[in-house]
Amino acid sequence: MDTKPIAYTMSEKENPAITVHVVKKSVTPNVPSGNDSSNVTPTTPVAPTPSTPTGETIKQPAKPTIPNYAAKKGAAVYATRALYLYKNENFKNSQRLVKYPKAKRVNRPMFVVTDYARSTNGVLHYKVRDVNHGSKTAGKVGYITADSKFVVPVYYQSMPKNKKIIIINKKGVNAYKDANLTKRVKNYKKGTRLTVKKIVKHNLASRYQLSNGDYMTANKKLIVQGDYQIINY
Incomplete structure (x- = not known):
């Protein structure tokens, strides 16, 4: 820093001239000590990064096993x-x-x-x-x-061995044109024996297709497989 003196001349009417020499002095800034908490800039703490042990596998709880004989949900x-x-x-x-x-x-x-x-x-x-x-x-x-x-x-899952079914519901069972049991065509009375040619799955229910092409429920409460004398169901 430049410390060369600067001269100022002052005069008064009644006094002789006075010369004042001013010297610039370098000033060292005052840095607060570590104990002065009022001037400390806070720092944001950094969260530690969690570490996963190498080679370790996290096991998920096993889902309960359902046996083959169990009915499906919705059945x-x-x-x-x-x-x-x-x-x-x-x-x-x-x-x-x-x-x-x-x-x-x-x-x-x-x-x-x-x-x-x-x-x-x-x-x-x-x-x-x-x-x-x-x-x-x-x-x-x-x-x-x-x-x-x-x-x-409730529903049969297979064809009868002799392809015969018997109506056991006292109000009879309806036959339909479609497998979704729409377009009713006829009501078969209790005791009627019918021939079926295939079983059809509809969602979680079953239908039998009759020999004439119509469809009927495969509900065991309404029909029974076989071709024998009807008993009191």
């Missing part, structure tokens, strides 16, 4: 023996909602499977909705056993 099943509808998947007497007694084939209680669940000891159960139209229990939701000794699919 209809009915009870062949007496059973209870429970509030949850752990069957306890205090959790019973409805008792369904054993009934004749045409009156067996019917349910739609909406989900699966296992009890604490691993037994598979169905979560179901009661679809017994006209019954006081219709619409109830709960859990029933998935044991095939107690519940089975």
Whole structure:
């Protein structure tokens, strides 16, 4: 820095001239010490990057396995023996909602499977909705056993060996032009024997195509496979 003196001359009427010499002095700026928190610029903390151990695999919980005999979600099943509808998947007497007694084939209680669940000891159960139209229990939701000794699919899944079926519903069964059961063509009375030529899947239900090309439900509550003397269903 330049420190050369600068001269100023001052004069007064009554005093002799006075010369003042001014020298510029370099000034070192005052830097606050580390203890002066008022002038400290804050720094943004940096979050540590999480590290994943190499070679380690995170295991996801396994989905419950469903046996082949189990009905699909959305499929209809009915009870062949007496059973209870429970509030949850752990069957306890205090959790019973409805008792369904054993009934004749045409009156067996019917349910739609909406989900699966296992009890604490691993037994598979169905979560179901009661679809017994006209019954006081219709619409109830709960859990029933998935044991095939107690519940089975409502619809036939195969052709009868002799290609014969018998109508067992007391009001008869309708036949239709289409597999979606529209365009009704005829009502067949109870006891009528019919010949079928193939089974047709429609969503989660089944239909039989009759020898004349019309379609009829394959619901076990309405028809039975075989060609024998009708019994009291």
